Amino acid sequence: MSAVNTRYSFALFISAVAALFSLFAALSFGAADTSLQDVFNSFLLSNDASFNTRIIFELRMPRTLLAFLAGSGLAIAGLILQTVTRNPLADPYLFGISSGASFGVVLLMAFAGISAGFMLSAAALLGSLLAMSLLILIAGRQQSAQVESMLLAGVALSFLFSAFTSLLLYWSDPQAVAAILFWTLGSFARAQWATLWLPLLVITLCTFVMLSFRRQLNAMLLGDESAITLGVRVQRFRILMLVLSSLITAVLVAMCGGIGFVGLMIPHIVRFFISQGTIAGLLVTSLVGGTFMVWVDVLSRSLLKNQELPVGVITAAIGSVFFLSLLFFRKRRV
Template sequence: MVYFSVILLLILIFSFASALSIGAAQLSFSQVFDSVFGLSNDQSSYISSIVWDLRMPRSLLAFVAGCGLALAGLILQKVTRNPLADPYLFGISSGASLGVVTLMSVTSLGFGFYLSIGAFVGSLLAVVMLLVIAGHYGPRQVENMLLAGVALSFLFSAFTSLMLYWSDPQAVTSIMFWTLGSFARADWQTLWIPTTVVSICLVFMFLHQRQLTALLLGDESATTLGINVSRLRINMLLLSSLLTASIVALCGGIGFVGLMIPHIVRYFVTNGSRFSFFVTAFVGGIFMLWVDIGSRIILTNQELPIGIITSAIGSVFFLSLLYLRKRKALD
């Protein structure tokens, strides 16, 4: 585990250095190093401006967003015992997007705290509806939760499109670009919101690691161990909603990260490990850093929305996961 942690840390450092150096204005690692540690001279002040004003907050937001979405997916997969659970597939991201788009359409509020509240209300509505529709955990729990989540996702997307139809035509373009996912609006003033939420949620999950692991054994087994299953499940669903909302409010809709990362991490760290939450968060952050790099370099002089890249990768991953599950069931 120590060697794995060291390797993960080195990959993270390399990923951050790459995110700060790659872009429309290419910088070398030495230039980034000098700028980060205050070794730049007066002639390279523009480099410091690129690094600190543009790329550093963007890279930090990408890392935090990856951490939060990966943790949200891990929470959903644990509390529902559904390996296909993900904030995007369960309609939580769509609910949060609806809350943000509604506020942006009817008010003049900018990106920040108020939109985070709107996103949380939307994601909370999605969780409540999901529990009402598929709240009885029977033998078809996995299928019911997944189908209900997909249906809610389409429902909230329809309402979001309706809000865009009624919005000011001049604002529709910016809102549409935001709904596809982007870190272009990252700044130091709003970065504290998702960073604080992700940090608190990570600590909370670490403190409840044993209860979450016991929940994987089944509700009856967890109850015999003295765990209040209903309260734990509701608390964790609220936590997943809060994580998703804080990220969607700033970054827009980014799908499938919460589905892919926990599955990838399980190849290296078991579910019962007390450090699985931290590893999942770090891998999610590293993944999102490279997705952000790809969004800046795939098209010349253009930025490809983050959600398009993650949806393309996630769709292939999702179909592959379904195929492997079918093969395993037949064997």
């Protein structure tokens, strides 16, 4: 085995161990006083009906798993967009996909009063597909300017859907506005065992498809002309990747609300240590994203006593500091 393969395998092993430890350790954080020993005992005595065991299995575990799935899915979606557009700042928010999904969900919540269930995911998917369709329509068919047009159109669409969402909130029932606003900032409080199957299925399938197209993704990094020379149908492949990113984002927005900067930040962090054009690199990106979001959720439940901070506020703060630091150190190197 070569040194490069050994390093990739080691990075994947460390990421997997960190993810498993995080999933286990996060179960001990919350309003109720539980320790790692209590969590361990709950797994050993899974039939135990004690108060701590019920809290861990019925409340904390589905929430922690949803947080991991959200971080993993957003990291994969960000990596997809950054690859097919060759823009390191691309993520579902920049392209308006997340804003479109949020608009669809808020529209359903404001006028139909539906706050849970499969209908929210369907509304989010329709909103994200609407944003993606407008994005492709505005970008046009010119290969040379398609990426630049997508970036500009994505920013404009993001502001447009955000404006429509704010208008809906203005017209909504004042009693429902607070709940909708908290949801739009991101939260895993509504996590349930019965609804975890949907994000798990979508993220697993999209990750598998991405892994199967890793050679085409690597070719896209060389530029459209080089990718066409290598046999990649660039426009169709880019649309396919946008659909995958929209699907992941829609499902997560419907269940968790708006969570920014994850798809933007995690691929950058992983790129410092390992190439993302390999199977190991793609899987490491997914694991690091999930691990990051698990600990963000722990912070949201632990920073304030008897209160929960929106997850999106924490990710935005961390992401802003990360990129300001990145710009500062790059400037010093120059």
